[in-house]
Amino acid sequence: MAVKLGILAGGGPLPGYLVEACRASQRPVFVVAFEGQADPNVIGDTPHAWVRLGAAGQALDHLRAQGVGEIVMAGPVRRPTLRELRPDRRAAKFLGMGLLNKGDDGLLGAIVRALEEEEGFRVVGAEEVLADLAAPEGPFGGFQPDENVAADIAYGVKVLRATGPLDIGQAVVVQQGIVLGLEAAEGTRALLERCGPLRREGRGGVMVKLPKPGQETRADMPAIGPETIRAARDSGLAGIAVAAGATLVFERDKVVAEADEAGMFVIGIHPGDFLTDNDPAS
Amino acid sequence: MAVKLGILAGGGPLPGYLVEACRASQRPVFVVAFEGQADPNVIGDTPHAWVRLGAAGQALDHLRAQGVGEIVMAGPVRRPTLRELRPDRRAAKFLGMGLLNKGDDGLLGAIVRALEEEEGFRVVGAEEVLADLAAPEGPFGGFQPDENVAADIAYGVKVLRATGPLDIGQAVVVQQGIVLGLEAAEGTRALLERCGPLRREGRGGVMVKLPKPGQETRADMPAIGPETIRAARDSGLAGIAVAAGATLVFERDKVVAEADEAGMFVIGIHPGDFLTDNDPAS
Numbered sequence: 292m293a294v295k296l297g298i299l300a301g302g303g304p305l306p307g308y309l310v311e312a313c314r315a316s317q318r319p320v321f322v323v324a325f326e327g328q329a330d331p332n333v334i335g336d337t338p339h340a341w342v343r344l345g346a347a348g349q350a351l352d353h354l355r356a357q358g359v360g361e362i363v364m365a366g367p368v369r370r371p372t373l374r375e376l377r378p379d380r381r382a383a384k385f386l387g388m389g390l391l392n393k394g395d396d397g398l399l400g401a402i403v404r405a406l407e408e409e410e411g412f413r414v415v416g417a418e419e420v421l422a423d424l425a426a427p428e429g430p431f432g433g434f435q436p437d438e439n440v441a442a443d444i445a446y447g448v449k450v451l452r453a454t455g456p457l458d459i460g461q462a463v464v465v466q467q468g469i470v471l472g473l474e475a476a477e478g479t480r481a482l483l484e485r486c487g488p489l490r491r492e493g494r495g496g497v498m499v500k501l502p503k504p505g506q507e508t509r510a511d512m513p514a515i516g517p518e519t520i521r522a523a524r525d526s527g528l529a530g531i532a533v534a535a536g537a538t539l540v541f542e543r544d545k546v547v548a549e550a551d552e553a554g555m556f557v558i559g560i561h562p563g564d565f566l567t568d569n570d571p572a573s
Numbered sequence: 574m575a576v577k578l579g580i581l582a583g584g585g586p587l588p589g590y591l592v593e594a595c596r597a598s599q600r601p602v603f604v605v606a607f608e609g610q611a612d613p614n615v616i617g618d619t620p621h622a623w624v625r626l627g628a629a630g631q632a633l634d635h636l637r638a639q640g641v642g643e644i645v646m647a648g649p650v651r652r653p654t655l656r657e658l659r660p661d662r663r664a665a666k667f668l669g670m671g672l673l674n675k676g677d678d679g680l681l682g683a684i685v686r687a688l689e690e691e692e693g694f695r696v697v698g699a700e701e702v703l704a705d706l707a708a709p710e711g712p713f714g715g716f717q718p719d720e721n722v723a724a725d726i727a728y729g730v731k732v733l734r735a736t737g738p739l740d741i742g743q744a745v746v747v748q749q750g751i752v753l754g755l756e757a758a759e760g761t762r763a764l765l766e767r768c769g770p771l772r773r774e775g776r777g778g779v780m781v782k783l784p785k786p787g788q789e790t791r792a793d794m795p796a797i798g799p800e801t802i803r804a805a806r807d808s809g810l811a812g813i814a815v816a817a818g819a820t821l822v823f824e825r826d827k828v829v830a831e832a833d834e835a836g837m838f839v840i841g842i843h844p845g846d847f848l849t850d851n852d853p854a855s
Contacts, residue, residue, distance in 0.1 A: 450739050457732050459752045469758065470741045476753045476771045485767070489758045 295319040296420065297359035297412070299350070300329040300339075301366030304541055305417055305514065307333040309365055312421050321357040323350045328368050344368065348379045351410060362412045363420055364403070364510040367478075400507040416509040417539060424543075426515075426559040428535035432547040434556035436530055440497050443468065444532045445565040447499030452566065455503030461513060464528070466496030479515075480522050487526030498523055499532045501562055508537060515557075516541030517549055524553040535559030577601040578702065579641035579694070581632070582611040582621075583648035586823055587699055587796065589615040591647055594703050603639040605632045610650050626650065630661045633692060644694045645702055646685070646792040649760075682789040698791040699821060706825075708797075708841040710817035714829040716838035718812055722779050725750065726814045727847040729781030734848070737785030743795060746810070748778030761797075762804050769808030780805055783816045783844055790819060797839075798823030799831055806835040817841030 296313055300306035300322050306329060313320035322329075322339035329341075340353045354362065406412045418425040436444060443465040450470055454460030462474040464486040471486040483498065490496050500513050515533060523531055530550070533540070538559070540546055550557045578595055582588035582604050588611060595602035604611075604621035611623075622635045636644065688694045700707040718726060725747040732752055736742030744756040746768040753768040765780065772778050782795050797815060805813055812832070815822070820841070822828055832839045 450736075450741065453735055453739055454732075454755075457735055457752065459732065459755060470739065471758045473736075473741060473755050473757050475755050476751065477767050481767065485759050485763065 293318040294360035295321060295358050297354045297357065297362045298322045299362060299364045300324045300334065301364070301368040302328050302330060303366045303514070304330075304333060304516070305365040305539065306330075307335075308424070308541065309363060309417060309420055310335075310337045321354070321359055323353055325368065329366065346379045354412070360413065362406055362414050363417055364414070365417055367511070400510070403507050403510050414509050416512060418512065421539075424539045424541070425536050426533045426538040426540050428559045428561070431540075431543065431557040431559070432551040434530065434550065434554060436497065436532070436556050436558060439467070440495070440529050440556075441565075443497045444499055444560065446470075447497060447532070448501065448560075448562045448565040451499060451501050452504065452562070455501075455506070458503070460503065462498055462500035464496055464498050464526075466490055471496060479519060483519075483522040483526045483528070486528075490527055496526075496528045497530050497532055498528055500538065501534045502537050512537065512539050514539035514541060515546065517545040520546055520549045520553070520555065520557065524549070524555060528555065530556035530558065532558050532560050534562055575600040576642035577603060577640050579636045579639065579644045580604045581644060581646045582606045582616065583646070583650040584610050584612060585648040585796070586612075586615060586798070587647040587821065588612075589617075590706070590823065591645060591699060591702055592617075592619045603636070603641055605635055607650065611648065628661045636694070642695065644688055644696050645699055646696070647699055649793070682792070685789050685792050696791050698794060700794065703821075706821045706823070707818050708815045708820040708822050710841045710843070713822075713825065713839040713841070714833040716812065716832065716836060718779065718814070718838050718840060721749070722777070722811050722838075723847075725779045726781055726842065728752075729779065729814070730783065730842075730844045730847040733781060733783050734786065734844070737783075737788070740785070742785065744780055744782035746778055746780050746808075748772055753778065761801060765801075765804040765808045765810070768810075772809055778808075778810045779812050779814060780810055781814045782820065784819050794819065794821050796821040796823060797828065799827040802828055802831045802835070802837065802839065806831070806837060810837065812838035812840065814840050814842050816844055 296318060298306050298309050298320060306322060310320055320337060322334055322337050324334050324339050324341050325344050326341050328344065342350045403414050406414050446468060447463045447465045450463045450473065451460045454473060459475045460473055462479050462482055464471040464482060471489045472482050474482040479500065500515065502508050502513055513533065515531065515538065519531065546557060578600060580588050580591050580602065588604060592602055592604065602619060604616055604619050606616050606621050606623050607626050608623050610626065624632045685696050688696050728750060729745045729747045732745045732755065733742045736755060741757045742755055744761050744764055746753040746764060753771045754764050756764040761782065782797065784790050784795055795815065797813060797820065801813065828839060
């Protein structure tokens with residue numbers, strides 16, 4: 292029998308997909324659901340415990356008591372209040388207080404390291420549990436970026452490469468060589484919504500969403516789903532480019548169907564291929 | 574008598590301040606007001622002509638017919654439609670079509686060069702006409718950033734230095750070492766509005782607004798005014814940092830009064846002073 296999977300559940304649908312996958316393969320599973328983050332409807336009747344974000348000691352006690360061997364961190368954690376983050380003794384020990392002022396990447400990377408090195412769990416990425424969730428290479432549906440949009444993708448890649456080390460730039464929207472918006476703490480949906488009215492007339496523009504260089508993708512992998520497609524369509528974008536193999540695609544059938552219906556492309560790229568000496572910003 | 578000033582007027586209050594300054598010094602002035610950009614209430618009864626953005630030939634004919642010697646470009650041009658930009662023959666000649674796909678900096682820099690080198694005008698910055706509009710060094714009012722906020726300012730400077738060469742990042746909002754938002758095409762007010770709900774509880778966070786490295790400040794200098802202070806206050810920020818000598822401060826008395834009343838600092842910095850090996854991102 293497979294080792295028991297512990298899901299540290301933030302928001303969104305990913306914890307639910309992981310639970311389903313475990314059930315389908317009869318793998319035992321336990322969810323540590325973070326208060327104010329995880330969606331009770333997604334957790335449902337799966338064996339679980341609710342824990343405050345800062346209460347690492349409690350979370351670890353649950354995982355140990357349940358005999359969990361592997362851990363997956365699933366779903367975004369919207370920026371918590373300091374009260375929610377207030378570390379218990381265990382959290383204080385393995386985090387060190389300075390981390391609260393780190394960006395996401397620093398914090399999540401430290402948590403993954405602590406879980407593995409200090410606490411003896413194996414931390415796996417969601418795409419290891421759900422192999423078919425990783426973005427494939429090339430166009431997902433019936434549409435492809437044209438030459439102009441490909442240039443915008445290249446510029447988007449360049450922008451994200453420059454901003455990633457600053458722990459910003461999960462996603463960027465580019466149209467005709469101009470950056471309409473760059474995501475920082477507001478989330479991808481807010482980015483897409485504000486870029487609609489900033490576009491030049493006519494369908495056009497692309498959202499590029501990539502992991503940051505060095506991002507701890509086991510804790511935080513970029514994700515898209517049908518809602519992303521709808522938000523991009525409502526903003527009039529021509530399509531979306533994501534990193535092949537390093538993006539979670541939820542409900543891919545629906546993603547493809549909705550993109551095709553909207554006449555939009557969704558494409559898995561290898562970002563390095565788009566970095567040339569010849570891009571529009573050089 | 575001073576040489577006649579031609580104001581190429583985009584949006585906002587700056588063209589009006591320039592007209593007032595000319596009147597106060599009895600300097601002759603003529604406004605070329607761009608359709609869909611300039612505010613008719615700001616232009617008022619000053620001698621002027623309305624011109625489509627792309628109609629460079631018409632704009633130049635007006636400036637010549639009026640005997641204008643110096644030109645100042647004043648006020649932001651919100652991203653125009655392609656129809657508004659459609660160049661007349663003169664514009665096509667001196668712009669070259671590729672420029673439409675450049676970011677603001679490339680486009681404005683090319684326009685300034687063309688006006689000076691090809692058309693023989695002198696292009697001056699708004700702060701040359703309105704010397705007391707340039708941001709002074711140090712705190713404008715009664716409040717100063719504390720040590721933590723100073724670290725956020727340093728991080729903001731670092732972010733803007735990295736993003737400026739990509740023609741994004743007019744302004745950034747940082748709180749406790751985390752970038753809440755970075756301005757691209759949406760404008761400073763939209764940036765401030767979305768960062769309010771993204772802040773951790775308690776007053777805190779700073780907006781840093783700087784010229785981009787190499788920005789053609791004669792055509793496009795960063796500006797703040799009382800509305801900026803109000804938007805930052807409504808988003809709960811601790812204050813605003815701008816580049817001393819390279820930012821226009823509209824209605825400084827009001828800026829200071831409103832910042833003081835809100836308990837906020839506004840400070841003119843030399844960005845280079847904030848770049849150390851020791852900043853929170855390194």
